[in-house]
Amino acid sequence: MVDAKDAGPRFEFDRDTWVEADGEDRFRAEVSPGWNIGSNPNGGYLASIALAALARSVPHHDPLAVTAHYASRVSPGPVGVVVDVLRTGRGLSTVVARLVQEGDVRVQVTAAFGDLSAREGPTVVTGERPSFPPPEACVPVDPSIPGVPEIMRRLDMRLTPESAGFAIGHRSGVAAMEGWVRFADGREPDTGSLVVAADAFPPTVLNLMETPWVPTIELTVHVRARPAPGWLQCAFRTRYLIDGDLEEDGELWDSSGRLVALSRQLARVRA
Amino acid sequence: MVDAKDAGPRFEFDRDTWVEADGEDRFRAEVSPGWNIGSNPNGGYLASIALAALARSVPHHDPLAVTAHYASRVSPGPVGVVVDVLRTGRGLSTVVARLVQEGDVRVQVTAAFGDLSAREGPTVVTGERPSFPPPEACVPVDPSIPGVPEIMRRLDMRLTPESAGFAIGHRSGVAAMEGWVRFADGREPDTGSLVVAADAFPPTVLNLMETPWVPTIELTVHVRARPAPGWLQCAFRTRYLIDGDLEEDGELWDSSGRLVALSRQLARVRA
Numbered sequence: 001m002v003d004a005k006d007a008g009p010r011f012e013f014d015r016d017t018w019v020e021a022d023g024e025d026r027f028r029a030e031v032s033p034g035w036n037i038g039s040n041p042n043g044g045y046l047a048s049i050a051l052a053a054l055a056r057s058v059p060h061h062d063p064l065a066v067t068a069h070y071a072s073r074v075s076p077g078p079v080g081v082v083v084d085v086l087r088t089g090r091g092l093s094t095v096v097a098r099l100v101q102e103g104d105v106r107v108q109v110t111a112a113f114g115d116l117s118a119r120e121g122p123t124v125v126t127g128e129r130p131s132f133p134p135p136e137a138c139v140p141v142d143p144s145i146p147g148v149p150e151i152m153r154r155l156d157m158r159l160t161p162e163s164a165g166f167a168i169g170h171r172s173g174v175a176a177m178e179g180w181v182r183f184a185d186g187r188e189p190d191t192g193s194l195v196v197a198a199d200a201f202p203p204t205v206l207n208l209m210e211t212p213w214v215p216t217i218e219l220t221v222h223v224r225a226r227p228a229p230g231w232l233q234c235a236f237r238t239r240y241l242i243d244g245d246l247e248e249d250g251e252l253w254d255s256s257g258r259l260v261a262l263s264r265q266l267a268r269v270r271a
Numbered sequence: 272m273v274d275a276k277d278a279g280p281r282f283e284f285d286r287d288t289w290v291e292a293d294g295e296d297r298f299r300a301e302v303s304p305g306w307n308i309g310s311n312p313n314g315g316y317l318a319s320i321a322l323a324a325l326a327r328s329v330p331h332h333d334p335l336a337v338t339a340h341y342a343s344r345v346s347p348g349p350v351g352v353v354v355d356v357l358r359t360g361r362g363l364s365t366v367v368a369r370l371v372q373e374g375d376v377r378v379q380v381t382a383a384f385g386d387l388s389a390r391e392g393p394t395v396v397t398g399e400r401p402s403f404p405p406p407e408a409c410v411p412v413d414p415s416i417p418g419v420p421e422i423m424r425r426l427d428m429r430l431t432p433e434s435a436g437f438a439i440g441h442r443s444g445v446a447a448m449e450g451w452v453r454f455a456d457g458r459e460p461d462t463g464s465l466v467v468a469a470d471a472f473p474p475t476v477l478n479l480m481e482t483p484w485v486p487t488i489e490l491t492v493h494v495r496a497r498p499a500p501g502w503l504q505c506a507f508r509t510r511y512l513i514d515g516d517l518e519e520d521g522e523l524w525d526s527s528g529r530l531v532a533l534s535r536q537l538a539r540v541r542a
Contacts, residue, residue: 039446044531052356065537066514067338069359069381071365082484082491086369087342092488093531096379098357105357108367108381110340112488112537121540124446124479152434175395208395217363217383220425220491222537223514240530242495243394247533257513266336266383266493269392 004170011187012154013196017046017052024081025083033076035196037151040076043107043216043265044199045151050097051192060113062191067110067220069071074099074106084197091118116191129253130235132160135180139164155200157181166206175204175238175246180231189227189254195219197232198250198263204238205246211269213240214246219265230255236263244269278364282458283425284467287316288323296354298324304347306467307421312345314378314487314536315470316422321368321380322463324352329364331384333462336490338381345370345377363391388495389460398523401506403431406451408433426471427455437477445477446509447518451502460498460525466490468503469521469534476517482540485517490536501526505532515540 009015011120016034029052035045057093058231080100092114099107132138138158141148159179162172181197183190189197197200198221203214233253238246250263280286287305290298294415295441300323306316318339325334351371358365363385370378409429412419433443452468453460460468469492474485504524509517519532 001344010531054354067340067381067489067491069357069383076479086340086379089343094340094379108357108365110338110379110381110489114341116514117517119514122349122480122512123514125510125513126446126511166310173395190365209393218338218491218493220489220535222518222535223410224511224516239396239398240495240533241395242395242530243387243390245390247493253390259513262511262535264491264493264533 005240008230010181013183013187013193017048019049019081021058027081029079029081029084030073031076031079034150034154035076036076038149038213039077042151042196042199043068043070043219044076044196046099046107047109047195047219048193049079050081050099050107051111051195052095054081054095054111054113057085057190058088058095058113058216060093060115062116063111063112063149063223064114065220065222066195067111067218069108069218070109070216072104074252076103125259127234127259129257130178130233130236130251132178135231138179152199154184155181155250156184157200163207167203170208175208175241177204177207177233177236180233182231188229189232191223191226194223194252194261195221196226197198197234197252199265200259201234201236203267204236204243204248205269213270214267215270217266217268219263221261225258225260227254227260228258241269280452281454284454284458288319288329290320290324294350298352298354300350300352300390302345302347305421307347309420309484312347312540313336313422313467314339314341314490315467316405316515317345317370317378318380318457318466318490319464320350321352321370322466323381324354324368325366325382325384326463328354328356329359329366329384330384333385333497334494334498335383335385336383337466338489340489341487342379343375343377345372351417366454366525382422385393385493389471396530399528400528401449401522402505403449406502409450422471425455426452428452428471434478436483437473442470443478446479446512448472448478448507449502449505453502456477459495459500460503462494462497465498465523467495467504468523469532470536473506473507474538475519476512476540486539486541488537488539490534492532492534494532496529496531498531499527
């Protein structure tokens with residue numbers, strides 16, 4: 001966390017999600033083109049701007065459940081962030097942030113905030129960490145290749161050989177995408193940045209078919225633990241592509257081998 | 272659909288989710304105690320009231336992605352429903368409804384509406400319909416038994432023998448809940464009622480441990496097809512119960528063997 005903008009956030013993610021107060025329950029921010037997929041800002045990045053405003057508006061530390069509905073396209077440039085605190089509770093707060101451009105709500109993010117360090121109750125885990133090759137045995141996504149999205153300059157992403165095949169025309173035939181991700185400039189993951197990792201990987205359906213763009217309609221991320229420093233191990237899959245609509249289910253694990261987030265989005269294959 | 276309240280909706284679900292206009296973008300409704308779990312209205316039922324107001328506010332027929340955040344407890348009785356249309360588009364509309372009691376937003380429901388009959392694009396389905404005994408070989412949930420929630424009078428629910436064991440102390444040890452559901456009064460399912468089926472089953476964790484109440488923090492339902500008349504076949508599972516927080520993932524299939532909805536909620540085990 002940074003105390004003043006003059007000091008300047010050290011990392012790209014913090015600089016590009018910076019929000020400044022602009023009246024009561026209002027902030028302003030600047031959508032950077034540095035997180036674009038093609039000409040559209042990444043949905044996880046946009047949600048992170050909303051979360052940055054929400055984090056200033058609640059007494060709790062961690063976004064536990066984050067839902068973003070993408071109503072219309074956001075352009076790089078200035079954006080207003082309007083915050084609405086629905087409830088501040090002892091254990092949980094429920095808050096809404098809307099990204100506004102030209103008077104229209106373009107994205108709405110609703111989040112339940114709490115403190116993961118204070119959650120107490122039973123633990124029973126039966127899910128297993130995905131088993132695939134370590135980062136050094138995976139395929140780095142090279143941002144210097146034409147057509148690779150701008151966001152890949154901000155991230156260090158490694159795809160499993162099976163997942164990466166689509167890029168050279170060897171589609172696996174399985175709607176899955178697996179690999180590792182971390183920020184390229186060394187910023188460590190935290191509960192406020194996991195939503196970027198949950199939405200940054202190439203779409204699962206690229207391993208089924210060519211498609212230029214897979215816009216997200218709705219994205220929900222459940223943050224289940226504070227991530228340890230280092231790589232995030234991520235696995236996404238789609239089981240139901242129906243009439244062009246698909247769910248993409250994700251699991252994010254940290255370098256200590258803990259599940260840190262579950263994600264699901266409803267997206268659409270655009271011809 | 273019913274044209275006037277005077278005529279009176281024929282079915283309980285339609286009567287108990289009835290909304291009346293109360294000014295621009297405002298409706299009023301009555302939360303019936305008939306859908307209670309203990310003393311709390313079922314979360315899926317509350318979301319259905321919001322959806323009823325939203326359906327009146329958009330040109331589209333089907334809620335495709337529905338997210339409910341439960342900020343605080345709703346009491347049976349009068350409730351205000353405040354609608355906010357974020358965007359009306361040709362293919363999709365994004366809308367928000369807030370249930371308000373005593374001036375507080377108790378539940379916020381955000382939905383992307385569209386028309387499932389007009390969705391066009393590729394279909395690739397690899398998920399499989401759950402395999403378990405038919406309704407007549409399952410265990411009916413008997414609402415006359417003390418402690419069985421009031422909502423079970425409104426529903427005809429059958430649990431698989433393995434899932435139902437918790438009720439007589441034979442917990443399966445697997446955080447899953449499987450079975451069949453339909454409205455008790457013969458109302459057929461539609462895309463507006465699936466959110467009730469997605470939240471009506473006993474919590475998965477009852478097959479792990481005793482717990483009096485598992486409140487929902489956030490619930491998202493992706494409606495993927497219009498259900499055929501008849502039973503809904505439903506399977507829920509939990510893989511990550513961590514410090515009392517758990518996800519509950521659901522699949523809903525209709526009587527024709529089609530997947531009609533995917534659901535996920537973040538909930539909490541209360542000691």
